[in-house]
Amino acid sequence: MKLGKWYVPVALGVILGLVAGSIVSYVSPAPTTEGEQAVSGAFVPPGKKDEYYMFASGGHSGQVYVIGIPSMRRIRTIPVFSRDSATGYGWDEESKKMLGGYTWGDLHHPALSETDGEYDGRFLYVNDNANNRAAMIDLKTFTTKQILGPIPNIMGPHSAAFVTPNTEYFMMATRFSVPMGGKYAPLDKYSKEYHGALSAQKIDQKTGKMKVAWQLKLPPWNYDLSDAGKKISGDWAFFTTYNTEEATELLEINASANETDYLVAINWKKAEQAVKDKKFEVINGVKVVDPTKVKGIAYLIPLPKSPHGVDVSPDGRWIVGSGKLDPTVTVYDFKKFIKAIEKEDFSGTKKGLPVVNFESVKEATVKVGLGPLHTQFGPDGYAYTTLFVESAVAKWKLGEWKVLDKVTVHYSPGHSSAAEGDTVSPDGKYLVALNKLSKDRHLSVGPSHPENMQLIDISGDKMKVINEAPIDPEPHYAQMVKADKIKPILKYEKDEKRPHSVWKKEDVRIEREGNHVTVHGLAVRTRFYPDKIEVNEGDKVTIYLTNIDLDQDITHGFAINLYDIDVEVQPGETKKIEFVADKPGVYPFYCSNFCSALHQEMQGYLLVKPKK
Amino acid sequence: MKLGKWYVPVALGVILGLVAGSIVSYVSPAPTTEGEQAVSGAFVPPGKKDEYYMFASGGHSGQVYVIGIPSMRRIRTIPVFSRDSATGYGWDEESKKMLGGYTWGDLHHPALSETDGEYDGRFLYVNDNANNRAAMIDLKTFTTKQILGPIPNIMGPHSAAFVTPNTEYFMMATRFSVPMGGKYAPLDKYSKEYHGALSAQKIDQKTGKMKVAWQLKLPPWNYDLSDAGKKISGDWAFFTTYNTEEATELLEINASANETDYLVAINWKKAEQAVKDKKFEVINGVKVVDPTKVKGIAYLIPLPKSPHGVDVSPDGRWIVGSGKLDPTVTVYDFKKFIKAIEKEDFSGTKKGLPVVNFESVKEATVKVGLGPLHTQFGPDGYAYTTLFVESAVAKWKLGEWKVLDKVTVHYSPGHSSAAEGDTVSPDGKYLVALNKLSKDRHLSVGPSHPENMQLIDISGDKMKVINEAPIDPEPHYAQMVKADKIKPILKYEKDEKRPHSVWKKEDVRIEREGNHVTVHGLAVRTRFYPDKIEVNEGDKVTIYLTNIDLDQDITHGFAINLYDIDVEVQPGETKKIEFVADKPGVYPFYCSNFCSALHQEMQGYLLVKPKK
Structure with missing residues (x-):
């Protein structure tokens, strides 16, 4: 076989060197000592x-991992895209059907439902980068209630998840371009x-459930991260x-x-209107709008050096983009952007989409440090950018556009998460790298x-690392x-x-x-x-099993030896279990969830009489 | 259908009442206030x-969950009996084969390898209560290297795992009796x-791997917990x-x-000798010794009120049994037991096995409190018994046979784990309920x-709860x-x-x-x-993939979109992936384990050309 163009050893050396952490920060101020x-x-x-x-x-x-802050204790693992015998998820008929034959997923970005740009504590939306799916977790029960997909025409929807400010849509764009359909x-x-695509899932406000509403056909590039506009930019969404x-x-x-x-x-309101105006073609059963044909939906804004993160400030005005090979973040002014597209202040087109004039929309370049990936926000205009290569978090201020503090973290942060950080009114106080x-x-494992x-x-002028916890692979965001706000x-x-x-x-x-x-049974x-x-x-054999214990925390399990079945039945819940009794013999079943002093006595027998 | 004899409502009421925690301790001293x-x-x-x-x-x-003490941080989840896409366990060919088609297990009791009764940090053995298996984790890599089973003739080997003091055997006994074979x-x-059985797995001292050596045929009862003898009782094992x-x-x-x-x-040395003497029958391919026919192997010691835990003191002399419906633990003297069997001081036989005279072997009854389940040991003869119903831990002393302190825990402890608690020289200091x-x-989930x-x-006279952490279901021991001691x-x-x-x-x-x-590939x-x-x-398609990055912590993943494949390749490791390319089209593959600043660029394409 031909392996194609070969690797540039120098580039490899540079990257290895950077990642190894043997670099010296060249932007001021120097990192504070670690906490x-x-x-x-x-x-x-x-x-x-x-x-x-x-x-x-x-x-x-x-x-999804549920973690308490500030203790950093992992309170719960919510199974979504992979089977989880700890909760019987994937063995009962309802969850088995939701999983649709897939045994795993690559869950990248969680998005809490919002009302007026504030987390409202109802639902949590997540994406599956591996099998092109979206899922919804009901925060009344902390269980997955819907898996949607594989969604046609998208491939590896890394560029998700976010919801629009009133949870109208859950959007995700394809990381990998592939032939559509x-x-x-x-x-x-x-x-x-080959094409990229953005898929917009409409959310039912009562049930929280999604359905694919429409898609945009995009140029054959990789779409990486995304964020919803807020307030003045609320009709818009931004993708790198x-x-x-x-x-x-x-x-x-x-x-x-x-x-x-x-x-x-992307102006999603205009995309929605295009669908209403029947300006779409149907590909693989989905209404697909081509923004090179319907004007006003999609614009390109130049962003230097292999963009990764994009984050919109709480007031919706500033759009912060990170080029991961650039030691800066680039900040765009949404007001200038609107003016530019009104005036058609374009530097040209690319693949049929207008490219707005960089200098007309750029507000500032902030020298944050090496390998900037993502930015979170606190109150009063503070911004926090993770520096992957530098292993640090830089604190800077909107409007002042300069770094005020820097703290070393261990090692190579991807995203960070600030208290209420994606809302229109972040809390400050805590940031998790x-x-x-x-x-x-x-301890080594x-x-x-x-x-x-x-x-x-992050409550004071100087940032301070105050707690630390290992975690199983691999939280992205x-x-x-x-x-x-959460009322289970x-x-x-x-x-x-x-x-x-x-x-x-x-x-x-x-x-x-x-x-x-x-x-x-019960x-x-x-x-x-x-x-x-x-x-x-x-x-x-079909078994419907109801747990009639209605006391707090009295969950029962139902496991059958050698029949590879384990189901959890929460207080007041009914589960359906189905299997073919294809192995003759005597198979005990038992409660797999320790429930009382006589838990070990909670057992029975499945007797499978052999064929003559 | 006939549902059989109906439930006694009074008994249910009592149990519910107890579990609800609305009970008052009736043994002194009263619990200390919580920490x-x-x-x-x-x-x-x-x-x-x-x-x-x-x-x-x-x-x-x-x-298996690896937890740091005292922080209680969960450092790692080691996949053993269930697939785990976080580490690709169950998708590569080696782990897929180990799992043998089973998708989950019920892992109850871990046992560290020992030399002269001390943890030696080499291997960790665990049992699968659901599918009758045993597994070995190599503590050099923290990965599962062997799954043995389903082992014939046993069913639900809850009564495990322990190893003998020099890791000669890993033993497990059946919880559920079933027809043998x-x-x-x-x-x-x-x-x-129907029969119970004890299965003895011989351990290869170099590789740590097990093979089924022999079994004992036992009466059709439920075998619940077990412990290995130590020092003077080192040739023996005890089962409830x-x-x-x-x-x-x-x-x-x-x-x-x-x-x-x-x-x-059980005198396992004598059982071993019986096998050497060919005093066995072969059932389902396993050498099975009947201790009713070969004398000197098995003795019954009466233990009151639905026994659960059994634990042998560090010096090997005291055997502590817990009847879960009894507010006491019963302590037996191994020296008296040896005398009793030498003198044939029996009260009769049951199912062909000699029953030793209770009063001749019992040393003491310690009034610990309601629902005693398991006992751990500290240095200087201190013992710690969990009280499920009372939601407390009782501290008492060997020789003095009385409770010295009690601490409330939240809620209903099963096992506890003391620092080096199962060895011949426990450390004291920490106990985890x-x-x-x-x-x-x-926070509610x-x-x-x-x-x-x-x-x-547990370092002072009074016990004190000093930390607390939630954990996913369901640590038993x-x-x-x-x-x-661990050198990965x-x-x-x-x-x-x-x-x-x-x-x-x-x-x-x-x-x-x-x-x-x-x-x-690489x-x-x-x-x-x-x-x-x-x-x-x-x-x-067969893919061999080697990770040639030999720097610490540079693990790569290999995932293929929509092909339901995710494999982890650790530094220096080679993994085998196999699948049939049954879906035509274009499927990106990518590194699923964030590895460097250009991780998002680490991708490729599987192109599956359709049949004409």
């Missing part, structure tokens, strides 16, 4: 609760037959691109050739290290919300009309129809009714 | 490391055709039983009828609550080992002779043989070689 002695304020003593929930993506774990085309047709070089191999070199790639500014490398920071979260006190239920209602629920032992029954055995401390299920080899 | 204000000593500031590793079972998560028999044949009533339904009532069940004392319920202790670990300072490697060696490894770009190749495409910051893999629809 090794800082203790106060982060320890939450036994019996006290945390002030904030932080919802962190779990990356290729496919899950799932078709095959060789790579030498890349520039013509890289690889506008349209390279298909050796991206490390070939996608870093151009001096600038782009911010893509989500560091990709931990190296020597914790072999060649594969945990990620490392560090909690930074997180949102932090004031604890009192403690049990499911005793709904006597729920189909297949059984609340009284008198209603427990085993019924046979041909070779299909249906069990309506779990109660400390017994299953029934505790003997007799079937014949080859029977299909 | 809500206790702060000192538990907070590990940024940059400092923990003193101990705690290896906690993950219960029905199927995994995987046969079918109806429940009315329970007493005659319940349901010696041989009930097959309504165990909650029917298995609690007898005043006493038993401790089963593994509480099954957390209720209101943390809906109806399904986390478990709750509480760290108790944990072992805590001094940090300096930081990378895999650059082994140029390892089959299929590729260390130089010149050796990268794609080869086709018929419809089988084999790729020998991953290096920040590119895959090759980054284009062209195959035909229906081809079988």
Whole structure:
């Protein structure tokens, strides 16, 4: 085989050197010493609760991690895209159906639902970079209630998730361009037959559920990060691109050739109108608008040096873009941008989309340091940019456009998450750096290290690292919300009309129809009714199991030995379990969730009579 | 259907009442106030490391949690019996084969390897209560290196894991009795055709790997917990039983009828000798010894009120058994036991096994409190018993046989774990209560609550709760080992002779043989070689991928969009990935483990050319 153009060793050396942390900061001020002695304020003593929930993506774990701040304790793992036997997620029929045959996902960016640009504590939306899906978690129960996808025409929707300021849409754009409609085309047709896409999912305000509303067809570039506009920019959304070089191999070199790639500014209200005006074609069952044909929807804003993060300030006016190979962030003024497009102050077009004049919209360039990736906001105009290569967080101020403080973190932060940081009114106080490398920071667990979260006190002039916690791979982004905004239920209602629920032992029954055995059973401390299920080899078995224990924290499990089944039934919940009894013999079933002093007695038998 | 004998409502009321925590301790001394204000000593500031590793079972998560003590930070989840996309475990060919088609496990009790009764930091052994398996984790890499099973003739090996004092054996006994040999028999044949079993796995001292050596056929009871003898009792192992009533339904009532069940004392050296003497039958391919026929192997010791835990003191002399419906623990003297069996001081036989005279072997009854489950040890003869119903830990002293202190925990502890607690020389200092319920202790995450670990300072006269952390379901037991005993490697060696490894770009190749495409590739910051893999629809594809980045913490991932594949390749490691290219089209692959500033550029394409 031909391996194509070979690697430039010098570039590799530079990158390795940078990542190894052997660099010296060349921007002032120098990092403060690390907060090794800082203790106060982060320890939450036994019996006290945390002030904030932080919802962190779990990356290729496919899950969401719920972390208490400031303690940094991981309170819960919410299974979303991967099966999770700890909660039986993926074994009962409802969750199995949601997962749709996929066994994992790459969950990158969580987005809390918003009302008027404030987190409202109702729903959490997440994206799956691996299998082109979106999911919704209901924060009443902390469980996944919808997985949508794979969504057609997009591929690796890394450039997500965010919701618009009143949770009208959950949007995501493709990281990888591919031939639209799932078709095959060789790579030498890349520039013509491959496309990027933005997919807009409309959200039902009552249920929180999404459906694909419309998409935009975009040039064959990589769309990386995104943010919703706020307030004055509320009708807009912003996406970063890289690889506008349209390279298909050796991206490390070939996608870093151009001096600038782009911010893509999307007017989603106008896109919505275009759909209403029937200005779309249907591709793979989805209404797709081509913004090169419908004007006013998409504009390109030049952004230097392989853009990564884009973040909109709380007032919606400043759009902060990071070129990861540039030691600066570039700040654009939304007001100037609106003026520029009104005046058609363009430097040209690229792939049919207008490119606005860089100098006309750029407000400032802030020299933050090496490898700037993402920016979060505090109150009073403070901004915090993570520096991957420099292993630091830079604090700077909107309007002043200069760095005021810098703190070293360990090591190589990706995103950070500020308290209420994505809202129109951030809290300040806490910022968590989500560091990709931990190296020597914790007891060693072999060649594969945990990620490392560090909690930074941002209440004073100087930032201070006050707490630190390892975490399983691999939080990419997180949102932090004031604890009192989240109002979970403690049990499911005793709904006597729920189909297949059984609340009284008198209603427990085993019924046979041909070779299909249906069990309506219940779990109660400390017994299953029934505790003997007799079937014949080859029977299909359906079990509906209701947990009638309505006390707080009395969850039961239902596991069958050697039948590879484990389901969790929360207080007041009904679960459906289905399998074919294809193995003859005697198989105990038991409560897999420690429930009481007689938990070990909570067992029964599945007896599978062999075929003659 | 007939549901059998109905529940006694009074019993339910009592149990619910107790569990609700509305009980008053009736044994002195009264619990101390909870350690809500206790702060000192538990907070590990940024940059400092923990003193101990705690290896906690993950219960029905199927995994092992590695927790730092005293910070209680979860440093790592080690996947064992369940797939784990965070580390790619279950997607590469080696781990897929180890899992053997099972998708989850119920991992109950971890056991560190020992030399002369001390943790030696080499291996960690665990059991799978769901699918009758045992696994070995190599503590050089913190990865699972062997899954053994399903092991024949045992069912739900809850009564595990422990290793003998020089890691000769890993033993586990069946919780559920079933017809031996995987046969079918109806429940009315329970007493005659169902059996319990103990399975002894011999451990290779060099590799740490197990193989099934021999088994004991036991009466059809439930075997619950176990512990290895130590020093003077080093040739022995002890198991608790319940349901010696041989009930097959309504165990909650029917298995609690007898005043006493038993401790089963097993002389494993004699069992080993019986095998050498060919005194076995082969059942399902395993050498099975019947201790009713070969004398001197198994003895029954009466233990009151539904036994649960059994724990052997550091000096090997005292065997502490807990009847979970009894407010006491019963302590037996191993020296008296040896005398009793020498003198044949038996009260009779049960199911062909001699029952030693209770009063002849019992040393003391310690009134610890309600719902005693498990006992751990400190130095100087101190013992710590968890009280599930009372939600407390009782401290008492060997020899004095009375409670010296009690501390409230939240809520309902199962096991606890003391520093070096299962060795011949426990450290004292720390004890972690593994509480099954957390209720209101943390920010609410809906109806399904986390478990709750509480760290108790046991260095003084009074115990003090000094830290607390929620944890995903469901740690059952944990072992805590001094940090300096564990010596992990930081990378895999650059082994140029390892089959299929590729260390130089010149050796990268794609080869086709018929419809089988084999790729020998490598991953290096920040590119895959090759980054284009062209195959035909229906081809079988095998990829060997070597991570040639040998710097600490530079792990790469390899994920293919929509092909449901995610694999982790640690520094210096080679992984094998195999799939059938059954979906035509263009599928990007990418590094799923953030590795450097140009991580987003680390991508390539799998092009699957459609059939004509």
